Amino acid sequence: MLIEAVGGMQDIGRMHDIASVLVRHGLGDMVRRFGLADALARAGRALHIPQADALARLEPPAQTRRALEELGPTFVKLGQILAGRADLLGPEWIAELSKLHSRVPPVPLEALRPQLREDLGGEPETVFAEFDPEPLAAASIAQVHRARLQDGRAVVVKIRRPNIHEVVEADLRLLARFAASAERDWPALQPYRPVQLVREFARSLRRELDLANECRQAERIARNLAALPEVQIPAVHWAFTHERVNVQDFIEGVPGEDLQRVDRAGLDRKLLAQRGARVVLKMIVEDGLFHADPHPGNVFYLPGNRIALIDFGMVGRLPLKRREQLLQLLLGLVERRPQEVADVLLEWAGDRRAGLNLEQLEDEIEAFVDQYHGVPLAQLHLGQMLAEVTQVLREHHLALPPDLALLIKAFISMEGMGRALDPDFHMTAEALPLLRQVMTARYQPKAIAQRGWSLLTRTLKVAQGLPEDLSRLLRRARHGQLRVGVDIAHIRQVGDQLERASSRLSLALVIAALIIGSSIVMTVGGGPTLFGLPAFGLLGFLAAVVGGLALLRSIWRGFRGRGLDEE
Structure with a gap:
């Protein structure tokens, strides 16, 4: 299985490096659960394993973070992406992976x-x-x-x-x-x-x-x-x-993390926070192309309370449909309309809604939104609300569309920077006017006309190709090439069960035939004997016993497997 996973000799060396790092960092949780941390620490010191005492007691998230840093740029970047996926990981993992850095x-x-x-x-x-x-x-x-x-x-x-x-x-x-x-x-x-x-x-x-x-x-x-x-x-x-x-x-300016220099330069922190929020919101809501990593290291403050952004290696893209869904979600959160929030999340769930308890999900979303009822707009933390929404998704085993994970990460980063600049900064208060403005603009006559024209042209294009599609369909039907595929859930599992049942039935018939035939042979005199009994009859009985035990074992395993599935 290892060779299959590696898939070729070209990656064997890198696979060895990865395995070595994972082994070094993968013992902490296991030894702690078994109460062997002290023993491992002593063994590590005896064998001169560096930092064994500390490694033995690290929590799994910390173990993982250190392993990712040691594995290099690919895994550091992966960890940084996962740090923004509250829909996949719990708060303790998010907090630890957020410490990942690319400084080397x-x-x-x-x-x-x-x-x-x-x-x-x-x-x-x-x-x-x-x-x-x-x-x-x-950097890495x-x-x-x-x-x-x-x-x-x-x-x-x-x-x-x-x-x-x-x-x-x-x-x-x-x-x-x-x-x-x-x-x-x-x-x-x-x-x-x-x-x-x-x-x-x-x-x-x-x-x-x-x-x-x-x-x-x-x-x-x-x-x-x-x-x-x-x-x-x-x-x-x-x-x-x-x-x-x-x-x-x-760019000659004040780095985003140096707030003391911001004060010494006489810059207006409140204005910088407001302008930063306006920039991020415009990129996300209006343009659909945004800086996906706006942390303090990528932001500089310039004279005149201007802002400079650098390092556009990681950008996010939001198509128009996704921006419309985002607007509906944000307005639903800010204006406390739980049904709109639920509608967007269910649309994001897509084909994964089949196994969902929709009523329970809608109830949880309504309770989540309702907890902010009556809370002043200035006290709403938009980034925190988005993070909590993704946690609701995680509890229902749903994942965000990939393009939205970067967006929420950018939102949370910018809101954190805004609050560092101005403790009274509220992203919600900055976002609401722009959200309403963009939503209102969607229903202006010109915008409606553009969408109508686009829909009409797509419809005409489909209608234009319809005769050719029907002609191709009829030609295939005449030549017997028309096939209809029906995908029935669990059909393979049902087939496997039928095959096992028929195999057991065939084995039972063979065992019955052996028993009957051996009984007849035992009553016939002459021929070789074994232990004073006809040899062929005795061997037939032994074969029937072996077959019967195999049949019982197969039936018992089937019962156990069914019990595990039901659990």
Whole structure:
């Protein structure tokens, strides 16, 4: 099974590394449950296992976080994504995975030179008027160096780590195989669709590896935010930008996490919080393309209470239909309309509604929304409400659509930054006017006319192709090629049960024939004997006994399996 999971010799080395890390970090919970933490700690010290005493007592979420950090960029990014999935994980896991960081030791410039020469067309010291060999920041995928163009413009050069692409691709192959195995062998995980989760994660991570794609996304968002002069997105210098390196303007501002410098610079915290919320809401609700990782490290505050956003490696996309659902959900939460919230969640559940207790889910959502009845708008925490809604989904074994997980993560991050700037900041108060404005705009005559025209053109296109479709259907019917597939739930299981029943019946008939035949042989004289009895008759009885025991064992296992299924 291990060889099947690995799927080829190319990933054996990486598989060994992953297994080693998981083994090192996977003992804490087990030894604690068996009361062996002290024994393991003593054994670790005796065998000189580093930090064995501490590892033996770590909680599973902490074990997992440390393992992911040690496994490298793919797994760190996966953990960061999961930190925003309250619909999949409990609060203790979310809190621990939120501590994941991508800060790693930088790569020496000499190790980057061959790649830079190929991408820039020369040594960085000659391409740029100035180039700082010491990195400004280093993360798991890339590191950033300060530089100055020949015209004197200050820029940052973002360089992808050498060979990181090969490591990430090997990790993604292994994750895809493990997800498929988990979805096949662990029915409890199927509602969460691990294969789809890994597929979406792989798509996002591959986009992040392409540093030129990051710049394309930055420019798209800059165009969308052009009407907001209080926002700055660094300009891209395409002459030096490729898949493994990009060059953007250097942002001279106050880092988002340095609130003391914000005060020393005389900036208005309240205004910064309001403007930050307005930017995020516009990206999400109006544009459908948003910065999916707006943590303090990716935000700078500029003179004039302006805001700069950097690092667009991780962006989220929301199609129009999803934005409409989001508007309905947010307005339902803010204006305390539980039925609208329930309708959206059930629509997100899609084909997974078959096994749901819909009445119980609607009752829980109504109770959840009703608890905020009468609470002043200024006291509603929109990010917290969204997180609690996803917990309701998790309790009913439902998972959010992948594009919404990044959105909720962005909401919670921005609301946290807003409250750090201004303890009286309320995302709900900032969101409600924009939500109502966008919803009202949807019902303006021009918007209704556009949607009507779009629907009409799609209908005419379907009608235009209908004669050809009917003709093709009739041709197949005339030639006997028309087939109708009926998918009946559990049909394979029923077939297996019938096959087992027929096998048992056949075995019972054979046993009966052996008993009757052996009885006849025992009454006939002559022939070889065994223990004074006719040998063939005795052997027939022995075969009947063995067959009877096998039949009883099969029936007993069938009863046990049915009992487990009922439990």
